[in-house]
Every structure is written in structure tokens, then in C-alpha cells.
Amino acid sequence: MTARKTERPGVLAGLSHVALAVWALLIIAPLLWTFLASFKSNTEIFGDPLQLPGALRLDAWGRAWDKAHIGQYMLNTVVVVVFGTAGTMLFGSMAAYVLARYRFAGSRLVYYYFVAGLAFPVFLALGPLFFVVKQVGLLNSHVGLVLVYIAYSLPFTVFFLAAFFRTLPEAVAEAALIDGASHTRTFFQIMVPMARPGLISITIFNVLGQWNQYLLPLVLLAGAPDKWVLTQGIARISTLAGYEADWPGLFAALSITILPVMIVYIIFQRQIQSGLSSGALK
Numbered sequence: 361m362t363a364r365k366t367e368r369p370g371v372l373a374g375l376s377h378v379a380l381a382v383w384a385l386l387i388i389a390p391l392l393w394t395f396l397a398s399f400k401s402n403t404e405i406f407g408d409p410l411q412l413p414g415a416l417r418l419d420a421w422g423r424a425w426d427k428a429h430i431g432q433y434m435l436n437t438v439v440v441v442v443f444g445t446a447g448t449m450l451f452g453s454m455a456a457y458v459l460a461r462y463r464f465a466g467s468r469l470v471y472y473y474f475v476a477g478l479a480f481p482v483f484l485a486l487g488p489l490f491f492v493v494k495q496v497g498l499l500n501s502h503v504g505l506v507l508v509y510i511a512y513s514l515p516f517t518v519f520f521l522a523a524f525f526r527t528l529p530e531a532v533a534e535a536a537l538i539d540g541a542s543h544t545r546t547f548f549q550i551m552v553p554m555a556r557p558g559l560i561s562i563t564i565f566n567v568l569g570q571w572n573q574y575l576l577p578l579v580l581l582a583g584a585p586d587k588w589v590l591t592q593g594i595a596r597i598s599t600l601a602g603y604e605a606d607w608p609g610l611f612a613a614l615s616i617t618i619l620p621v622m623i624v625y626i627i628f629q630r631q632i633q634s635g636l637s638s639g640a641l642k
Contacts, residue, residue, distance in 0.1 A: 391618065398424075398612035405607050420608035421616070424597070430613045432586070433593030434620075440502050440577075440589060441570045444509035448566050451510065452517030453559065457547055459518065460525035461533070471522065477515030486579050493580055500584035508576055513566050524558035525551070564628050571621060590617050 397405050398420050399413040424430045459471045489508065490499070498504025528551060536546045552559065574591040581587050588596070594613055601610040 391622075394611050394618070395615050398608055398615045400608055400611075402605055402607055405611075417608070420606075420612040423606065423609045424613040424616060428593070428597045428600070428609060428613055430590070430593060430597070430616055433588055433590045434616065436502065436587055437571060437589040440505055440509065441567055443502075443506045444513070444570050445563060445566045447506065447510040448513040448517055449559065449563055452514050452562075453521055453552065453555075454547070455514070456518045456521035457525050457551060460522040461530075471518070474515050474518040477512075478519060482512060482575055486575065489576075490579050500581055500587065502587060505577060505580050505589075508580060509570050509573070512576070513569065517562055517566065520562050521555070521558060524555055528554050560628065564624065567624065568621060 393409070396413060399415075399417050400411075401414070401417070404411055404414060455474070459467055459474075493499050493504045493508065496504075498507065532550060532554070533546055536550050537543075541550070572591065573589075574595070577589045577592050578595075581589070581592065594617060597610055597613045601607055
């Protein structure tokens with residue numbers, strides 16, 4: 361009986377490691393192939409898929425940046441994501457703090473209203489959303505897209521941060537109020553630094569989610585090609601690649617799009633893990 365008990369954890373651990381290795385391979389292999397394909401010619405791409413590039417060709421990256429306007433698309437995306445994430449974190453953290461730490465009439469109803477937004481698919485609201493944004497005069501503008509990004513990112517942000525703020529000690533906030541600090545000062549100077557792990561985690565999730573958003577820009581920026589974001593630009597480049605047979609340019613554009621996201625995740629992966637784990641343990 362003792363031998364069986366000691367063997368089972370080893371078998372389960374081995375199977376979990378195998379599953380993780382397979383999962384990592386399924387994720388890394390397509391990304392690596394896309395990156396290498398950006399240095400290949402059309403002949404090499406449609407020849408042996410495992411063949412390495414015959415030479416280090418950087419012309420596809422230049423065409424993707426200049427001819428395909430990937431630089432303009434990236435600039436538009438950075439502007440939209442920066443303001444969208446900043447607005448989401450500002451309003452989301454304040455709403456989550458109030459709902460988590462204060463009790464007032466209808467507080468639970470407001471909280472459940474935010475949570476209900478998690479179960480509402482984006483594509484169901486595309487039609488009404490289009491006409492609402494058009495009526496307020498923000499269609500085909502980055503301002504309208506930023507406001508919509510904030511609205512659709514708030515439910516998960518409030519849900520995540522409300523649970524995190526509930527775990528923070530109330531004695532610290534009470535001591536600050538006794539010392540004469542206002543509620544606003546207590547929030548920004550005391551509670552926000554204490555909630556830093558959770559804030560960093562949810563910020564990165566929002567950056568990744570808004571960076572990869574396609575449906576909302578497709579509907580709200582359809583009439584302004586000069587304001588398109590990366591996902592719209594990649595879709596356009598993929599269509600043109602079929603006509604112009606510039607597949608290396610397509611893979612170069614994809615690589616340019618993927619690299620910033622990978623860099624952000626690699627730099628902040630420990631903060632993401634610590635934020636999630638600390639929120640779960642508390």
C-alpha cells in the first residue's frame with residue numbers, strides 16, 4: 361500500500377510535465393515558424409516547412425513597415441491601448457475599491473451589474489453599439505474606440521480588483537482616516553500601493569486583451585483606414601498577400617505584431633504570477 365501511494369504522485373507529476381511540454385510545443389512552434397518565415401522567400405515557404413532560411417533577408421520587414429503601413433497601425437494601436445488601459449484601470453480600481461470596502465444601498469446590485477457584463481458577448485452588442493457611437497459623433501475616431509474599450513474592460517477589472525481589495529487590512533485605512541487623510545488620499549496613497557500586485561496583473565491582462573481586439577475596431581473604425589489598428593491592418597495585409605504573393609511580408613507583419621506582446625509578457629511574467637497567486641492565497 362505504501363509503495364502505491366508513493367508511486368502515484370510521481371506518475372501524475374510525470375504526466376503533467378508531459379502535458380505541459382506538449383502544450384508549450386504547440387504554442388512555441390507556430391510562433392517560431394512565423395518568425396523564421398519572415399526571412400524566407402516564397403519558394404522556401406511553400407517548399408520544406410522545416411527548412412531554415414537560406415539567407416538573412418530583412419527586405420520583408422521593410423516592406424511590412426513601409427509599404428503595408430504596419431508602423432502606422434502600430435502607432436494607432438499603442439495610442440488606443442495606452443489610453444484605453446489607463447482609463448480602465450483608473451475607473452475600474454476606484455469602482456472596485458468602493459464596492460469592496462463600502463456598504464451603501466444598492467452596492468451589491470451595482471457589483472452584480474458589473475459581473476453580469478462578463479457573460480455578455482461583444483458581438484451581440486455590435487449593432488446597437490455602432491449606432492450609439494455614431495449618434496454621439498465618435499464613429500471612426502480613436503476617442504470612441506477608447507471609450508468602448510474602457511466600457512468592455514471594466515467588468516473583469518472590477519470583478520478581479522474587488523476581490524483583491526477585500527483582502528487588504530482595514531486597520532490601515534482606518535488609521536489613515538483617523539490621521540486626517542481623506543478617502544481619496546487614502547485610496548491613492550495607501551490602498552493603491554498595497555494592491556500593486558493585483559493592479560499590475562490586471563493591467564497586463566487589459567493591455568493584451570485590447571491589443572488583440574478585432575471586432576470592435578472593425579465596426580467602429582471601418583470608414584477611417586488611416587486610423588486602423590494592428591488587427592485590422594494584419595487582416596488587410598493577409599488579403600493583399602494572396603494577390604501580391606508577398607507571404608514573407610505577411611509573416612514579417614505578424615512578427616512585428618507579436619514581438620511587443622511577447623516582450624511585455626516576458627518582462628512582467630513574475631508580476632502576473634505573483635499578483636494572481638497573492639490574490640488566490642489571500
